[in-house]
Structure formats: C-alpha cells, structure tokens
Amino acid sequence: MSSTETLVKDLVSKYGKSRNSLMPVLQGIVQEERYLSEEAMIFIAKELDLSAADVYGTASFYTFLDTVPRGKNIIRVCKTISCHMTGKDLIIETLEDILKVKVGQTTHDKNFTLLTANCLGWCHKGPVMLINDEVYPELTPSRTTEIVEEYMKNATH
Amino acid sequence: METKVIKKVDTIFDVVECNYIQVLEKTLAKTADEIILDIIDSGLKGRGGAGFPTGLKWKFTKNEENAVKYVICNADEGEPGTFKDREILDRVPEKVFTGMAICGYAIGAKEGYIYLRGEYNFLKQDLQMKIDLFNSQLADRDFDFKVFLRSGSGAYICGEESALFDSMEGLRGEPRNKPPYPTVAGYNLKPTAINNVETLVYVTMICRMGPESFKALGTKDSRGSKVFSVSGDTPTPGIYELELGMPLNQFVDEFGDGDTKAVQVGGASGHCVPRKKYNDTIIGFEGIPTGGSMMIFNSTRSMYNVLHDYLEFFTEESCGQCTPCRVGCQQLLKGIEAVKKGDKKPSYLEDLKKLAATMKIASKCGLGQSVSNPFNSIVDNFREEIIY
Amino acid sequence: MSKYLVNLKVNNIPVTVEEGTTILDAARKLNFHIPTLCYHEDLTVAGNCRVCLVEVAGSRSLAASCATPVSEGMEVLTNSKNVRSARKNVVELLLSEHNADCTKCFKNGHCELQTLSSEYQIGQHLFIDLVKTKDKIVDISSPSIAKDDSKCIRCQRCVRTCSELQAVGALAVINKGDHQRISTFLNKPLSEVVCTNCGQCINRCPTGALTERSYIEEVWDAINDPSKHVVVETAPAVRVALGEDLGFEAGERVTGKMVAALRHLGFDSILDTDFTADLTILEEGTELLTRLKKALVDKDEKVSLPMFTSCSPGWIKFIEHMFPEYLPNLSTCKSPQQMFGALAKTYYAQKKNINPKNMVCVSIMPCTAKKFEAGRPELRDSGYQDVDYVLTTRELAMMIKQAGIDFMKLEDMEYDSIMGESTGAAVIFGASGGVMEAALRTAYEIISGRDVPFTNLNIVPVRGMEGVKEAKVMLKDVKPEWGFLEGVEVSIAIAHGLANAKKVVESIKNGTANYHFVEIMGCPGGCIGGGGQPIPTSPEIRQKRADAIYAEDEGLPLRKSHENPEVQYLYKEFLGEPLGHRSHDLLHTHYKPRKRY
Ligand SMILES: Cc1cc2nc3c(=O)[nH]c(=O)nc-3n(C[C@H](O)[C@H](O)[C@H](O)COP(=O)(O)O)c2cc1C
Ligand code: SF4
Ligand code: SF4
Ligand code: SF4
Ligand code: SF4
C-alpha cells in the first residue's frame, strides 16, 4: 500500500464511509500532501464509492483543495479591497522577489507556492497572508521577508 | 424615522459577566416554547446578513415533525470586510456553543455543527478543545446535545445556507432551489436551524439578561446591538459592538479620517453610500442592513478600483451554476473595463445596470441577487470615476 | 396516498393541480409554453439556466418555474414585461459565452439554444464575447462522442444523465465561478475515462456541445467509390424512430421507406441486423441451455450464472469498468451488429462472390456505443474490421436530407436477400425486454415443443418501462432430451439504463437476487431510447417507439427466431449448428477488464 492509500484509508475509517465524509477526507489529504494527486482522488473515489470525476468536480470547487502539485508551504496573500488599500501589491512584489516566482507558481525546491486569495477576514489588519494554516496580519515588506526567511531556515534543517 | 445616537456597548465580548453554564442551566429549566417566545419577543434578527427573525426560524424548525434535526452555526464569514465572527469564536466561543445548545433544546435537535471557513483553520485546534470540554459539561448534566466542528475549504458561496449544507454533504457548494427552506429540509434534508455565529451569542445574552434588556437597545425594526467590522480609511480599524439604528453620519464622525467620501455598508454585496447621503442613511434593517462590514473610503481612493475589486470577487466566488450570476458577473466586470478603456460608450453602463437588475431578480441565490447593490450604488454615485 | 389539490392562477386563468406540481407543469396544463433549458423530464430538477423564469405576485424576484412548486392562491404571470426582459437577458448572456457558429454546427436546426435565441430575436451581440480560443478545442478522442466545450451552456443535463440514469459519472461539473465547466476526471479525454459511449448525454444536451462523432462523409466516399461494395445493415430500433427526424410523429413505423431511402442513397446491399438478431437468439439460447445443463446436470460449479445478454455495447464497457468480475457471466455472443459484420465479410461475400477486401460494411444504429464497438480489436474475426462505419439514426436522417429525398412520400421497399429476412422476435430486440421475450419464445418451444404460454406469443410481463423487471417461468412437460429442466423454475430479470443495470448486478453480488438469465440494455427503454436516436427523448416518446416495435412484431408472419428461413439456411449451408465450430470463430468473443478509475 502506498502512503497515500494508507492515508485515505485512515481518514475514511476516521470520518466514516459516506459521502458526508468527503470534505474532511479531502481536507485531510491536502493537510498531509498539500494537494490532491490523481492517485489520492482515485483512492477516495474507491473508498467512498463515488466516480473519480465526481471527486475531482467537488475538490476543484474549493480554492483550498488544490488538484495540482503545490509546494511544502503555501502562501496565500489576501487580494481583496481592504488589503488592496493597505498595500498587498507591495507584499506580493516582496514575495515574488524573495521566492523568485510569480503568483501561481511553485519554487524550484518545491518549498513554496505563492498564491492570492479572496478576503481572509483580517481587513482591519491588512495586508495579511496565510502560510499554510498560520495567519500573518499587518505585513510590511520587511516583516514579510523575515517571516519567509524563517520558513526557509526551517526547511533547510 | 427613529434614529439613535451612536452608542458602544459591551455584551458580546464581556467574559467576566457571563457564566455560560449558569445561563444554560437557567434556560434549560424553561420549556422549549418559552424559550422560543423569549427569542421572538426580543425581536432578534439574524446577524448573518439576511436578517430573518431568529425566533420564528426556530419555531418553524420546532414545528417540523422529524426525529432528526440539526443546529448549524454559520461561521463561514466570507463577506469582504467582515471579521467579527472570527473574533467571537476566538474570544468567547462558549457563548456560541451555549446558543447552539439552547437552539437544539428549543427545536428538538441533538447535534449541532459549526461550519468554520478554511481561512480560519488556525482556530481549529483550540476550538476543538473547548468544544470537547463543552460537550462533556453537557453530558455531565445529562443534556443530550453535542457540538461538532466542520471546515470549509475556501469558497465564499458556502456561507449561503443551502450551499453550506451541500458542502457538509460532500458536494459542490451550489445553492439549492427554495422552497424547501432549511427549516423543512436542510442538512441531510432534515429540518435545520442555521444561524450566524453572532446571532447565537445574542441568543445566549438574551437568555441571560432577558428579552427586555436586549430590546432596550436599537429601534423597532432593529432591536439590540450588533458587532461591526470597521476597516478601510479609518484611524481606528477593528471590531465594535454598536447599537443598531444609528445614522451613518455619526458613524463617519466616529470612525472616519475626516475625508470620508463613501462608506460601503454590508461588504462587497452591500451598498455604497456617498457623502451626500450620510445624513439620511440608517444602519439597521429599516435602512441599510449589514452583516457588520463597514468599509470606509477617503477621497484618495478610486471607486472604479473598488467596484472592479468587488466584481472580480463575485466573478471568482460565484458558484457558477446559474446563468445570470456566472455570466452576468463576468459581463459587468468586462463591461466596466471596456467603458474605462473606451471600447464601449459610457451609455453601455445603462445596459449593464439593466443586466444587474436582471441578476437581482433572476439569479438563483443571494450572491447573484445582490451584485446589483454595489454595482448600482457605485455606478450611480461615482459615474465619472467609472468612465474616466 | 391521495394528494392535496392546490388552486392557483396562471396568467389570470384559474387552474387546480396536485400539491407538489411545479409552476411549469401547471402552466403546461393550460397550454402556456414556458421555455426551458436545464430542465429535462428524465432528470432531477436543477433550476440553474434561469430561462423558465416567471413572475409570482408578491415576490420581488422571479421564480424558476421548473423548480418552484405551486402554492394555494399563487398568481403567476408567464409573459410579463419583467419576465420577457429577464429571459432575453439570460439568453443574451448564454450567447455571450457561446461559440455560436451555427452554420457549421451539427445541431443547427434542432438546437434548443438556437430556437430560444430566434424566439427572442437576439440579433447583434449586446454583451462582450467571452469565448476563448482555447475553449474551441473539441474532444474527439472517443470514436463515439464529440465534446465541444465552447458550445456548452452549463445546464448540467449531461452530468445528471451520466450519474442519475447511467450511474457512470464520467462527466462532472468542475471549478467554480467563471472557471466553472463540464469536464471529466482531471480533464482527461473522454476515451481515457469510464465513459461507456452510450450517448445518453448527447440525447439530453440542448446544444451542440455533445454530439456523435459523425462518419457521414466517410460513408458517402465509400458509396461513391465504384470499387467498393457497400453493405448496409439496419438495427431494429431505427425503423420506429427514423421518421421523427424526417417529418413523422413519434411512433411511426417507416421500415419500407427506410429501405427505399437506403437504396436511393446508393448502398449496394440493403440488409437487416434483425437477421443476426434472430441468429443471436439461437446462439445465445443454446448457450444458456448449455450453461443450465452444466449447472444442473454436471453440477459444474465453475459455470457462470446468471448469464447476461451481451448485445448492448454500452453495457459491455460498463461491466468491463465497473464489474469486471462478472465478465464470465456475459454471454459470449457478439452483438447482432458484429455478428452481421463477421458474416457479411465471410458468408455473404462468398455467396455473392464479392471480395471481402472490397466490401464496406455500414451499420445504421440507434446507438453511439456501436461506433466504439465496431473499432474493438476483438471484433475482426472476418479477417477485416467486421463493421467499417456506424451511423446513428440521426446521421442517416441527415444523409437522407442531404440527398434531397422526400422521405415522407417514398414507396415502401423490401430488404435484399440473403441476410435481409427476419422475424418479429428480432424486431422486439429494440425494446427493453425484447431479447428476453425472443429468447423465451424460442427456448420454451425447443424445450417443451409448445408455444410459450402467453396469449398470441406476447410475453407481457417482460415488457414495459419499469427499470428492473423480474419474472419466473415454470418448465413443465418438457421433451425427454431436456428432462433435467422438468419442474425447474427459470428466474429472469431485465434492466435498462445503466443505473438499473448497476442495481441488478449489485443485488446479485450481495446475494439478494438469484437469476438464471438477465437481459441488460444500456439505454433507458432499450435501443429505442438509444444514444443515437432522434432528439428529443422523453418517457412518452420512448413509449410510442416501443408500442411501434410491438406493433411491427405482431404484423409479421414469422415471430419466432428459429423459424427464420434464412437463418435455418445459414446453419445448413455455413455454420453447422449453434455454438458449432464456425459460430465459435465468427460469432463469439470475450471481453477484458478495464480500470474503473
Ligand atoms: C452569498 C452568501 C453568503 C453568505 N455568507 C454568510 C456567512 O458567511 N455567514 C453567515 O452567517 N451567513 C451568510 N449568509 C447568509 C446565510 O445564508 C443565512 O441566511 C444565515 O446564515 C442565517 O443566519 P442568521 O439568520 O443568524 O443570520 C450568506 C448568504 C449568501 C447569499
Ligand atoms: S446566484 Fe451565483 S452563487 Fe448563487 S446559485 Fe447562481 S451562480 Fe451560484
Ligand atoms: S449549439 Fe446551437 S446555437 Fe450553438 S452553434 Fe450549435 S446550433 Fe448554433
Ligand atoms: S456517453 Fe454515456 S457514459 Fe459517456 S459521458 Fe455520456 S452519458 Fe456518460
Ligand atoms: S454539454 Fe450539453 S448537456 Fe452538458 S452542460 Fe453543456 S450544454 Fe448542457
């Protein structure tokens, strides 16, 4: 059994073998593997007796359920109005500079994927970004650099 | 019209004052009907945006005959400019659980679910611990009700109640046809009372202080206070609990930076109020209702950019199933771009306004139906900024 | 359970309907036409296209009439100013994301979107064209189905068809917002996913987004090539549906006119798949009796029962993907189309002195999956591809129109001989339950020496549109050589539509059902509802076609497959006996498992 298959089986036995478990199962995979691989979706379809297309159709509806490979750390910068007004463009530029990728891309070392997101719910403390599940409000370019460098350091260890 | 002077209150986040277990014990000593009457009497209306009377919603759900019913706490908070539910769940989650348990008791449900947006995953761990504690406290008192936590995964539309049910059922979050309404067929097609996070906290507070003191605040149509999320061009962005029914000019005096040219009330799907209308705009169900989002723009801001941002948001976040909304949003967005570039004549804005009007009456759910709010209010009041 | 009645007014006219009725149906009862796109009688309600909007007094927004139940005292307007302008806007929006190249479109002339846009006089485009060039790439990976996303209006009828009626789930709605569209697992080409090629989605697609892969030009080329001898075979269900595309009402039998038209089109031999349908009964019936004997007399545990019919290529691909463990239960008989092809290029070629190399075998089918079947590597036992081109009923209608034939006025003509003769038992192959009925007529007589014990040979319990039909036949007073069947109650089941097929296989799998013989047709109603049949389709239309099939059967002099003189001759001259050596080589095959995901 591949590790993905084991993961799917564990998640399904944790949440139950019904369609109602689909979201938690998909979320569980993304938590571990950062995206839903073809293999993962097929295992899920099998376990929950769904068609593979149905699993893909559902997953692709949700912004956080990626179906293309993602880096170990996914950065999502809020791009909605309040963060726009407080300078998300500058934050994105900063990130593009440090990571040497454009929005939508993953770094060569597969360590970071840079994305934007709609309103993250921190409009009073923008600009804001999520790295994986962690939230970083009130960003400035230097603060952003610090944070990302911290992640980079952790990655090399 | 009845207007109020702006007044800050502190019921929601006041932790010292509220022993939720006491509130719970006191409330569960009453009958379900008594509780529902109290809530109806309080005049509490939903704080998630639509403003449906909470007590009535519970009554309908209670009246359905079904062995299985659900309570759902809508914590999908995706409306741009809103961040109060996160703060509530972070600071006083027990008040939310208590409101859910009271609701469960009142309508006859044994399970309650919190649907937390994926963007708030960082709250999960702590929340789950508190839920476990709460559930055990209920079990200790032989009260048959349990709270569960479920997450979204980044889809604004899943805040719409029927899309939320779909999502919990493992489907794409595509809003359903109504009727049937959630009170009849909600999650798993069972009778379901779905309430916003803040609504549930007010339930707890009403049960603690009695409907009378809740009613003492606000106006006839907008009882009580509400939590506002203030952002944009303001020296004091943040979360404020304010009495409902205040006129917008007072709000601007309090929160503006002295140069406020417009306030977007109710988030991307709300209305844009220009300076000249501050005096006669009431914040409440009789005026402009809001889920709490108040975005302030000063004169340095381009209202074209604001509208463009909103339309981009809707274009991406529409579930995409129905024609007026899926295609309409794209057309409005491309349309203002074309007018700006000069590819379309300014009069094309009239065609677009007609389209927005169609979207309002022809879309399947509240998302498509409310795009005309920002579109018309911005285009009407800031036409020059859109064109030039 | 009696239902409450509800009173309402539509356009100020009172009407009383049962509780739960939709506004759409209430309006139809009063003959008010409300346009629809996402609504389809065979499917659950979606309510997403928003063209069926109506105004309900007291409501600020318009209601989707297909999705809104009536309520007491409701006042509905189906044609108010608001309704008209909103509907027009909606159609304009649909067209703005639509690659409207009608003149080049297979659906030109019978497209629901086109009809609506002409009804609403949508001329110049009001809105900005949203079609991207890359969206215009058509998926033609499947030999049966062409999928053109630039023509799709996202009504989701195909998705509901594929999952609700067919339980396949090859298609799904993907993404959201402006990226939402209809696709497959990870956007793979249709040929690489679980699609059975059944074509049911095509039958329900309101636009040209899903169509059959058309081989009309190839067939014209063959006809026009003097070095080719072009043989055409026509399936049973075509003759009761072709008329619908050529001016007749549903349920009109046009067998003679169809033969005449084929002759006018220039086919060299006009033959009948019904001939091999009769042949199938002899082969498959014998196979069943052999399996029963092995099970009952030899107590052979390895024999696979129940035996499943194998005429429906959509069903074959379905079982390959979904239930490969049941492949041994499939009858080894090829479908009548393929038996025909194999015999055409051997037996017929010999008889008529034609070099099979120069023969082109065209079949006219109610089915799109037959296009896929014809290309299967398993099915080349004549030494050539047994069947070269498969055209749907719709494509034949199109050729007839292209040739300028006034179909309605044609004089009836007869099929050519040999391989043109057939019995009523073959005709009913076209309707669900027909293969079973034909098999019973023959098998019962072989076993007992008597006619099946049903008035006028009509085995009514196996007919009809119920999704899964079951019956039992008691065998009594059998002939001595079939003594082992004395007192055996043969248990049979019939399913049509793959969702029902799935139910039956699952009930067998979990032991809740026990059958000897199961007929399965991939399409709702059987081949009369096939994916290549005229559009639209509805329960009512399918019923009319089925009625026509049974009428055709009753009208024929011979109604039992074993009485077909040409088939008898074929055995004498060429095949020997059912399941004989030559049969085995030419008429039987085996299928292989495919991946479910
Ligand atoms: C597009 C859309 C998004 C919504 N998002 C939310 C949301 O994030 N949170 C919320 O409480 N209600 C949201 N709603 C309203 C819900 O559908 C529902 O009315 C509400 O949860 C009911 O709770 P309440 O009566 O306590 O306000 C949304 C509605 C629409 C149409
Ligand atoms: S209005 Fe928009 S979000 Fe709502 S159902 Fe229609 S497409 Fe989906
Ligand atoms: S699908 Fe219909 S409207 Fe579109 S090009 Fe084809 S015929 Fe025209
Ligand atoms: S041809 Fe049949 S199986 Fe294939 S996508 Fe269409 S409905 Fe589904
Ligand atoms: S392919 Fe056809 S049936 Fe499917 S959604 Fe598109 S238009 Fe509708």
Ligand code: FES
């Ligand atoms: S036919 Fe009613 S919404 Fe499409």
